[in-house]
Amino acid sequence: SQTIHQWPATLVQPVGSPLSLECTVEGTSNPNLYWYRQAAGRGLQLLFYSVGIGQISSEVPQNLSASRPQDRQFILSSKKLLLSDSGFYLCAWSVTLGETQYFGPGTRLLVL
Amino acid sequence: DAKTTQPPSMDCAEGRAANLPCNHSTISGNEYVYWYRQIHSQGPQYIIHGLKNNETNEMASLIITEDRKSSTLILPHATLRDTAVYYCIVRPNFGNEKLTFGTGTRLTIIP
Numbered sequence: 001s002q003t004i005h006q007w008p009a010t011l012v013q014p015v016g017s018p019l020s021l022e023c024t025v026e027g028t029s030n031p032n033l034y035w036y037r038q039a040a041g042r043g044l045q046l047l048f049y050s051v052g053i054g055q056i057s058s059e060v061p062q063n064l065s066a067s068r069p070q071d072r073q074f075i076l077s078s079k080k081l082l083l084s085d086s087g088f089y090l091c092a093w094s095v096t097l098g099e100t101q102y103f104g105p106g107t108r109l110l111v112l
Numbered sequence: 113d114a115k116t117t118q119p120p121s122m123d124c125a126e127g128r129a130a131n132l133p134c135n136h137s138t139i140s141g142n143e144y145v146y147w148y149r150q151i152h153s154q155g156p157q158y159i160i161h162g163l164k165n166n167e168t169n170e171m172a173s174l175i176i177t178e179d180r181k182s183s184t185l186i187l188p189h190a191t192l193r194d195t196a197v198y199y200c201i202v203r204p205n206f207g208n209e210k211l212t213f214g215t216g217t218r219l220t221i222i223p
Contacts, residue, residue: 006155034209044156044213059210090155098206100146103155 002027004104006091012110019064019078021107023091026072031093033074034101035066039087050074051097086111115139116200121218124194130187132217134200137181142204145176147185148213149196156199156213159185195221 003026013019025031035047046059048066056066063082067075074091088108092101117135124130136145146161160167160174162183167174173186187194199216 032209036211038213043215044211046210049209057209092155092211097209098204100158100161101211102158103148106153106155108153 002093002102004091004093004102006089006104006107008107009105010108010110012112013081014112015083016080019076019081019085019109021076021089021091021109023074023076023104024072025093028072028093028095030071031095032097032099033068034092034094035064035074035076036090036092036103037087038090038106044090047076081111083111085109115202115212116214118198118200118214118217120215121220123220123222124187124190125222126192127189130190130194130219130221132185132187132198132200132219133182134185135182136200136202139180139202140204142206143202144205145174145180145183146201146203146211147172147174148199148201148211149194149219150199150216151193151196157196159198190219190221192221192223195219 005024032051034049037045049057050068053068064078088106090106091104094101144161144163147159148156150156160172162174176183197216197218199213
């Protein structure tokens with residue numbers, strides 16, 4: 001069966017520091033991968049998605065970037081964190097575009 | 113642009129069936145109805161989805177009205193672990209990768 005991992009689970013970072021969040025999927029090949037942010041009271045926001053290695057689509061231009069160095073690895077990064085980057089970051093995967101998305105456990109980021 | 117409407121909260125007694133309604137009166141012909149739930153501080157969990165016909169899996173049943181303007185998620189024998197926020201979403205099966213969660217229904221299972 002397929003499983004999705006995210007780490008770290010919780011992160012506290014100062015403003016201006018860099019960020020790297022990792023997501024990996026097991027048990028499937030060539031998944032579509034997604035990064036969402038869930039901020040308190042603001043619902044779920046799609047940040048990036050990827051249909052393959054090195055292929056990234058950005059939904060919202062902002063302080064963050066994504067990379068997919070391997071088939072089942074998706075990384076969310078920032079060079080300098082802002083206070084507004086605080087939130088719950090969720091990685092998800094699907095078999096193909098338009099299919100059901102399955103979420104990871106999430107990373108809670110607090111920028112101080 | 114909320115495409116679904118759900119009651120903000122509901123209670124259900126443990127062991128009873130929990131029936132969660134959702135209105136999606138502007139649903140298009142190519143849009144599916146999806147249900148997810150989110151237990152506090154965890155990632156959303158996929159429950160079930162359907163297009164026109166009623167669906168059932170090991171977690172729940174989904175009843176979609178004939179005009180597709182509303183649906184009901186049924187948890188047949190609610191347990192305390194079913195306490196969560198339940199989200200009803202409509203999305204096409206192609207062309208829009210974004211899942212848009214509304215405010216959902218906070219379901220509390222009462223012992």
